[in-house]
Amino acid sequence: MKVRTRLAPSPTGDPHVGTAYQALFGYVWAKVNNGEFVLRIEDTDRERSTNASEKAILESLKWIGITWDEGPDVGGPYGPYRQSDRLSIYKEHIDQLIAEGHAYPCFCTKQRLDEVRKKLVEEKAANRGYDRKCRDLSPEDATKRIAAGESYVVRMKIPLEGECSFTDLLRGEIVKDWASIDDQVIMKADGFPTYHLAVVVDDHLMEISHIIRGEEWINSVPKHVLLYQFFGWEPPVYCHLPLLRNPDKSKLSKRKNPTSVNYYRKAGYLPEALLNYLGMMGWHMPDNSEKFSVEEMINGFNLTDISLGSPVFDRTKLKWLNARYIREDNSPEQLAAKLQGWALNPEYIQKVTEVVASRLETLSDWGYFTAMFFSDTVPVTEELLAVKNLESPEVLELLQVTVWKLEKLRTWNSETISALLSEVADIFELKLKALTGPLYGAICGSKVAPPLFTSMEVLGSDLCRTRIIAAMNVLGGLSGKKLKKLEKKYRT
């Protein structure tokens, strides 16, 4: 059997290290078997998918050194490789399922579903899924309502009883009761398929042999297996990778750890070091060596050798590895060249210089004033973050809401940043100064600093957000409870 693996990221945010992790293992497994590695963009979420994110993901994968044989940018015999370009394919398959009685239109409104769910939670019901109200509607009725223009989704018919079993390559047989699974939506009201339908159709049509992805998907495998059955297809091999964790063991999240590949790039990590580090999460070289290239990994790799305890992503050890690459694999000449690629290039130097030019008494002042543009973290103290008449819990809230808003900022420049910060200040009914004060501290680590907005523009979103979160930790951080409350109130 030809080995074909795929990476199927959804372009809804920053390129995540977890995505790079899955990419590495999928890529390596394909190469071990002289197979192909496919990149497919899963953009079936119209609300959240963006071209900018797709572009950023492709770029970050290229930066880290992962290449693909087929994908939206390079094409291939199984295209198109962007799900939004495959709508007619899904439509066909959904129609087939309805015609064969495996799926049905559902007219329940969101409000009704919310109410049903709420009631079930209150009753502490074991199964809190959809109550299948529309499952037994007559096809004629349904057709009539659709013709009348009523909004509907399509759901798949899950067996009411019995159990589903499937094999995970690393875990063996996994069994789940059908009763614990509700009738999954496979087509949304906007006509787009959901992940569950699209992933099955595409993996089959693209002849994917091994699905290598995160453990968070294990619980939805029964639904996928059932779809394979409906279509009369053979499911691929399932291999669920352990999830990368924060130091506190929760699933790796940007609140507790920088998760954007771009952050690591900007902070001066070498792509080969990051990739190597990812390779030692859940796996080790046959000789236990810790520093290895992707080529070496391909020579020693076997999918079944992955261990299942979810590894903590430890930035300290990553830094140690990165340091080894810097000192062991680079002459001063090579390092100098890398530095130029990283930040010491005319473009960036000019941007930075524009920000500090008016402050220079001598050219030699330049280094002093621009250090913050060539650093990862910056020295922050409580004093630097203090705001007159505000307690630090309030400052923390201010900073947190700012981070949330910055995450969503599509166009990153001084004007948009300025507008956004004013907006945040307004929300809290504070003067802009109450916000820019602590931000100067967080971003610049000094009271002597160039203008905030342009500095942030030059520094870029990843570094800015990471620094603000680091500053929040200096103030003790927000508790989970407070965070939840705040999120309810301000996060939009």
Next chain:
RNA sequence: GGCCCCAUCGUCCAAUGGUAAGGACACCGGCCUUUCACGCCGGCAAUACGGGUUCGAUCCCCGUUGGGGUCACCA
């Protein structure tokens, strides 16, 4: 809460049905060095708990505990 997954030093990764349970990061000492770093030497530190199976279990089975995931017209 239901269901699913997982369980070796603080962290990452080894090991065998019989071991002094090994390496790396971090940490602590020391050496080297004009300083720091690198490098070298040494130290601290783990089989979650309770039952079985077995002559013998860290390893196999069961339970408990703990951690994680998942229960969307998000992926």
